[in-house]
Amino acid sequence: xxxxxxxxxxxxxxxxxxxxxxxxxxxxxxxxxxxxxxxxxxxxxxxxxxxxxxxxxxxxxxxxxxxxxxxxxxxxxxxxxxxxxxxxxxxxxxxxxxxxxxxxxxxxxxxxxxxxxxxxxxxxxxxxxxxxxxxxxxxxxxxxxxxxxxxxxxxxxxxxxxxxxxxxxxxxxxxxxxxxxxxxxxxxxxxxxxxxxxxxxxxxxxxxxxxxxxxxxxxxxxxxxxxxxxxxxxxxxxxxxxxxxxxxxxxxxxxxxxxxxxxxxxxxxxxxxxxxxxxxxxxxxxxxxxxxxxxxxxxxxxxxxxxxxxxxxxxxxxxxxxxxxxxxxxxxxxxxxxxxxxxxxxxxxxxxxxxxxxxxxxxxxxxxxxxxxxxxxxxxxxxxxxxxxxxxxxxxxxxxxxxxxxxxxxxxxxxxxxxxxxxxxxxxxxxxxxxxxxxxxxxxxxxxxxxxxxxxxxxxxxxxxxxxxxxxxxxxxxxxxxxxxxxxxxxxxxxxxxxxxxxxxxxxxxxxxxxxxxxxxxxxxxxxxxxxxxxxxxxxxxxxxxxxxxxxxx
Numbered sequence: 001x002x003x004x005x006x007x008x009x010x011x012x013x014x015x016x017x018x019x020x021x022x023x024x025x026x027x028x029x030x031x032x033x034x035x036x037x038x039x040x041x042x043x044x045x046x047x048x049x050x051x052x053x054x055x056x057x058x059x060x061x062x063x064x065x066x067x068x069x070x071x072x073x074x075x076x077x078x079x080x081x082x083x084x085x086x087x088x089x090x091x092x093x094x095x096x097x098x099x100x101x102x103x104x105x106x107x108x109x110x111x112x113x114x115x116x117x118x119x120x121x122x123x124x125x126x127x128x129x130x131x132x133x134x135x136x137x138x139x140x141x142x143x144x145x146x147x148x149x150x151x152x153x154x155x156x157x158x159x160x161x162x163x164x165x166x167x168x169x170x171x172x173x174x175x176x177x178x179x180x181x182x183x184x185x186x187x188x189x190x191x192x193x194x195x196x197x198x199x200x201x202x203x204x205x206x207x208x209x210x211x212x213x214x215x216x217x218x219x220x221x222x223x224x225x226x227x228x229x230x231x232x233x234x235x236x237x238x239x240x241x242x243x244x245x246x247x248x249x250x251x252x253x254x255x256x257x258x259x260x261x262x263x264x265x266x267x268x269x270x271x272x273x274x275x276x277x278x279x280x281x282x283x284x285x286x287x288x289x290x291x292x293x294x295x296x297x298x299x300x301x302x303x304x305x306x307x308x309x310x311x312x313x314x315x316x317x318x319x320x321x322x323x324x325x326x327x328x329x330x331x332x333x334x335x336x337x338x339x340x341x342x343x344x345x346x347x348x349x350x351x352x353x354x355x356x357x358x359x360x361x362x363x364x365x366x367x368x369x370x371x372x373x374x375x376x377x378x379x380x381x382x383x384x385x386x387x388x389x390x391x392x393x394x395x396x397x398x399x400x401x402x403x404x405x406x407x408x409x410x411x412x413x414x415x416x417x418x419x420x421x422x423x424x425x426x427x428x429x430x431x432x433x434x435x436x437x438x439x440x441x442x443x444x445x446x447x448x449x450x451x452x453x454x455x456x457x458x459x460x461x462x463x464x465x466x467x468x469x470x471x472x473x474x475x476x477x478x479x480x481x482x483x484x485x486x487x488x489x490x491x492x493x494x495x496x497x498x499x500x501x502x503x504x505x506x507x508x509x510x511x512x513x514x515x516x517x518x519x520x521x522x523x524x525x526x527x528x529x530x531x532x533x534x535x536x537x538x539x540x541x542x543x544x545x546x547x548x549x550x551x552x553x554x
Contacts, residue, residue, distance in 0.1 A: 007051040008035070009547070011554070012043045014056025015505060015527075017063070018489040022526040027061060029495040032547035036491055054554045056499065059541055060529070062470075063487050064226025064255075064496040065447035066477025068393045069280070069372055069437030072230055072245050072257070073237060074157070076212025077204075078123045078441040079219060085124030085155065085444070090132040093125050094144040097152070101145045110148060119166060119203030120145060122152040123441050128289070128408045136161050138185045151200035156442055158287035159187040162196045170199035181292075181313075189292050190313055194235045201237060206244070213245050217254040220445050221551035224498030224540040226255050227477060229393075229437065231280030231372065233262030239273060246274050254550050255543075256496075258481055260336060260370075264316065264324055267331045276481060278328050279336020279370055283315045285344035288375070288412050289402070293341035295376070300414040312341055321351025322358075329359055329367055334482070336370035336393070345377060349384040356388060365389035368433070368482055373398075375421045376413075382423065386430040391480045393435045396453035396469070397443035398422065403458035423462045424454055424469075425510070435480035436473035447473055448538055452531040455508060463510035466528050495547035499554065500538040502529040 012026035018037045026043035028036040028050070036046065047053060078085070082100045087093045101120060104110035110118040127135050141150050141163040150163035159181075162170070170176055181190025188196055204212075220228055232242040242259055249257035260280030261270040270278040286292025291299050292313040299309030321337065328335035339348045348371055356364040370391045375398070377385075385392060399422045402408040409418035427434060436454065438445050454469035464472075475487030486494045505527030529538045542552035 007031070008049060009052045009054060010043060010046050010050040011054045011056055011061060012040060014059045014061055014499075016061045016489060017526050017528065019526070020490045024526075027489065027497075029544075029547045032495050034489055034491055034493045034495050037489060060500040060502045060505065060538065061489070061497055062224075062500065062528075063474040063489055064498045064543055064545065065224050065473050066227045066229070066435070066487060067220065067225050067437045067440070067445060067447065068229045068435035068477045068480055069231055069395065070216070070220075070228045070440045070445070071157075071232075071236065072213045072216040072228065073201075073209055073241055074123065074153075075219075075440040075445065076214070076216035077121050079215045080212060082120060082122030082152075083124050083441075084122055084152065085441075087125060088130070090127070090130050090134065090136060094136060094140055097122065097141070097150065098144040098146075101148050101150075117203070119149040119151060119200050121200055121204065122150070123157070124155050125152055125161075126155040126289070126408075128411065135187045138162070138164060138167070149200070149203065151196060153197070154187065154290055156287035156289040158193070158292050159189045159290040160193050160196065161187050162200075166196060166200060169203075170196045187290070189286065189290055197235075198238075201241070206240075209241060209244060210248060213248055214254075216440070216445075217249065217257075218551075220255050221543045222540060223445055223447055224500065224543050225445065225447060226496035226498070226543060226545045226550075228255055228257055229280070229477065229480070230257050230259045231262060232259060232275075233281055235283065236262065236281055242275075243273055252548070254545070256545060262336070262338070264320060265327055267327050267333055270333060271331075277334035277336055277370070278324070279334060280372060281338045282324070282336060284321070284337050284339040284348055285315060285341050286313050287340060289408055291412065293376070294344040294347075295341040295413075296343045296346075297417075299412055300417075301411055311343065314343065314347070316347065318347045318350035318354065321348050322354035325352055325355035325364065325369060326358055328369070329355060329363055332367070334367050334369055336372060338372045340373045340375045342376040342378065342381070345371070345374060345381050349381060349388075352388050352390065353384070361388065368480065370435075370480060373439075376417065377423055377427075378420070379426075382426055382430050382432065385427065385432045389433075391433045391435055392427055393437060393480060394422065394424065395437055395439045395443060396422070396424065396450050396457070397438060397446065399457055399459075399462075400449070400453040401443060407458070419459050422457065424457065424464050425462050428464055428468060433476060433479055434472040435476040436469070437477070448529070448531065452533065452537070455510070455531055456533055460510070465510060466508040466531055467525070470528055496545050498540055498544070499542040499552070500529070501541055502538040503536070504530060506530050508532075
């Protein structure tokens with residue numbers, strides 16, 4: 001396939017995953033739209049009218065993935081800079097920081113000393129997996145970075161450590177120490193974290209930012225991701241960062257980008273910036289790993305200073321949620337909130353219920369307002385999601401990384417509460433729309449790994465079929481935008497698709513006994529790659545957006 005978005009292309013000789021025909025082997029793309037799906041024999045009738053015929057050589061064609069929650073600049077900075085994800089120890093993290101600073105200075109990208117230009121931005125440390133079981137201190141950062149300005153976000157990006165030089169830049173008004181979440185030597189959370197993060201990102205040049213965004217979008221395309229939902233906001237990045245990413249995506253050549261601006265009541269700002277919604281990471285609470293997710297009952301473990309467990313941080317009240325939902329609904333704009341803990345989710349649902357009481361439940365439901373993460377849900381919360389038509393924008397890789405009887409969730413919450421997290425099957429049974437994402441750089445861009453994580457959830461009660469998980473990561477992302485015509489390969493749908501090298505196609509369900517008939521053609525169900533843990537994941541050969549190849553070749 002060429003870079004043209006016009007013309008007619010016939011792809012044949014493969015397997016096409018489509019509800020239009022479970023046995024399809026061919027597809028016609030015309031002017032960026034799927035024009036036909038069918039069998040190999042019927043494809044002969046389209047050869048003469050095609051500008052190009054592509055032999056798939058047995059490859060699998062699926063809808064392109066949609067990552068429903070990303071932070072492109074931060075993801076790109078991790079891809080191109082200091083990534084501490086998976087670092088085995090505090091000592092190794094400090095050694096990596098020291099090597100990175102030396103490299104940056106040798107290349108002239110970082111001035112000597114803390115007062116010069118430039119800042120070291122790193123991501124991904126996780127003390128829960130380290131033998132030292134603690135975060136780096138400010139003194140250790142200063143020594144490893146030789147006085148450079150350093151910002152290192154924790155894996156959940158809801159806390160960070162910062163060097164003396166960066167703290168000094170952020171504290172020019174002398175107010176940093178008085179902000180909520182300030183710690184003189186250890187990790188910063190809440191307002192103190194936001195202030196230091198803004199200062200760190202201000203040290204990134206426009207060119208570095210664009211390079212990082214391009215790196216993130218290129219990585220997404222290489223993994224069969226055709227669209228991403230960027231979650232921006234004043235506490236996360238900047239208006240320039242947000243609009244710059246949208247402008248980059250508008251140039252074409254990569255995945256689509258749909259932007260959400262997370263600022264309370266900022267309907268006008270969201271419109272001005274070109275956002276599709278006033279939500280995304282509009283924080284009602286923080287994260288479990290940083291002990292800032294807002295809970296009804298205290299955390300089971302002590303904090304970094306040894307203090308007894310708290311109930312986390314509450315950033316918005318139910319009344320503020322109600323006002324935001326009402327303002328967005330009246331403006332015809334999708335609202336959304338970041339809410340992880342059970343107390344935070346209760347505040348969101350109480351607020352949505354109040355807004356529905358003002359405006360009518362039908363008007364609220366019509367906008368498909370979103371909740372990002374939505375992890376600690378009880379039966380009543382799931383029922384409320386269904387009642388008000390809320391989209392659950394969730395990240396199955398969180399469970400893969402932190403779930404299980406001895407994982408971070410269990411240490412923070414206790415085993416019983418941890419088992420209740422991320423109840424995907426219950427949400428689906430209740431009719432709650434699911435949209436899967438990565439929250440990159442919190443977890444990597446990894447769509448097939450995400451589908452696998454949902455299908456093989458650490459709690460078997462929360463598992464869904466591979467087919468349901470795949471739908472949540474393709475069509476679910478489009479439905480979360482209010483688009484029901486996309487994310488599926490049927491005539492008339494946008495030609496956003498990916499081509500994969502994959503093994504035998506099967507139908508996998510949470511109950512392994514179903515797999516016995518999965519390859520029987522009488523089932524009439526299109527197959528997907530075997531995602532059993534340990535099996536190799538499919539390899540992306542090409543990704544197309546609007547019929548135009550943005551990765552690989554055909």
